[in-house]
Amino acid sequence: MNLNDFKIFEAVASLGNFTKAAEAMFTVQSNVTARIKNLEEEFGAPLFSRSSRKVELTQAGETLMIYSKKLNHLIEEAKQSIGKNDVVKGQIRIGALETMIALKGPELVNSLASQFPHVDLEFRSEMRDNLISEVLSYKLDAAFVPAPIDLSDLEQFEIKTEEIVAVAPSNCKSLDDLLAQKPLKVIVFDQGCVFRARLDSWLVSKGITKYHKTEMNSIEGVINFIESGIGFSFLPKEIISTFYGSRKVKTFALPKELGMMTTVLIYKKDIPLSPALRAFLSLFDRNVESI
Template sequence: MNTNDLNLFEAVAHYGSFTKAAEAMFTVQSNVTARIKNLEEEFGTLLFTRTSRKVALTAAGETLMRYSKQLNHIIDEAKRTIGKNDRVKGQVKIGFLETMMTLEGPKMVNELAVKFPHVDLEFRSAMRPSLLSDVLNYRLDAAFVPSPIDHPELEQIRIKEEEIVVVAPGNCKSLEELLEKKPIRTIVFDQGCVFRARLDSWLVSKGIDQYHKTVMNSIEGVVNFIESGIGFSFLPKEIITTFYSGKKIKTFALPRELGLMTTLFVYRKDVPPSPALQGFISLFDKDKLQP
């Protein structure tokens, strides 16, 4: 077995087809079939179930997939970090909610460039479920996500608490006024957004389960629509005060259970942090490095 065998194995699992895997890996189907057969003989078990339409991982194949991703991740890290000297170098792939990237991203890029000039950062913005999935499947080295997180495979560091507020058009006088208007109109991000989930919970607590949603994919769009009087939303207070204080919008406080959000930094427990990731973690203030 070698790393190419594992790459072919992952390709077959991804495409559900020996033919498509061969095309993607620039080889012939007979080679893919032979390499998978060798793996199955080496492990003494079937890795795929085969039908006339597709192939799928067996339980043993699922187990090997987890180890394969871990091995490939470690090998990639070694290639990025091993050199002729002991300086910290490599690449770190970090996931963010868009709101946190807006606030913290530029600061982290600048600090990393000063302290670790040979480390490259790749930021990726997504919703919380996607970020967690990408960390667990080795597509991201780590991610900043809202708490709570209860997963045995993830290490977590508590980073910060931030206040979530109701953001409404500037002519709105009270939360009661917002809820009296019919239909109730909200401006939200797509499914999986923590702010949308909290807005849903708040409205349900008020006995409201039917309301109009306008879905946007950017903070700028959400704020502009609110300013235009189309609806209201939930957003971090710091975002509003830092970037949108000149907008004709108004904020209202929420109860503590909905209005406070804790951000965690998560990464896998089964892979020791690379020197580049350790360097990134060291950017956090010492009083924030609390498990």
């Protein structure tokens, strides 16, 4: 057993796949399999449950992950301390809704590159529940998700509050005009989308349970279909004003309980912050530097 074994172990856990872990670690799959088997023999317990579709941490694997993260973080801190080098290095995986990445992604990348040029950032776009699950399973170091979050395993702090609006074709006169359309047509993202959930809740509150849905997998696709008069949707107001102000769409304010959304940044409680993750979090909260 050596330190590289733990890095391979973390790669398998993060990627959920032995082949992808081998590629990420610049080795072959047989070596990854052998190193994981070696760890399982060393600790006397299976670390992953394997199926034809996915590889996931067992309870023993979850426990070892905590110690593996602590060990690797301590090694990085030791290198900085002994080498008297204040340069923060490392890679972090951050998740967010697609709209958050579109709006704030470039700004975050530039801020991180300016203040911590040796930290590599990987962004991943997922639905809210998937983001939470991937932080809990160590596949993401942190994620931006809509509040509320009530999970004891997660730390969180507020990032921003934004307005959600109904986005309709430019010839639409009002929300009542939208609801009067027969058949009522909406443009939505896949199941699990927070904007889709709010749209569904709003329609149910209006006594509407039957309507035609068209699913899209991109913001651009949703806007194109709305502009073409096919239907309407819910999106952040800032997305429209920033990127689509010249398009033939119109926005309408929503009731406060549906129209305001708070985003929080979440990360795991049970492991110390790596230097790279601490650097990223400090972009939003300078108090993190003292953790």
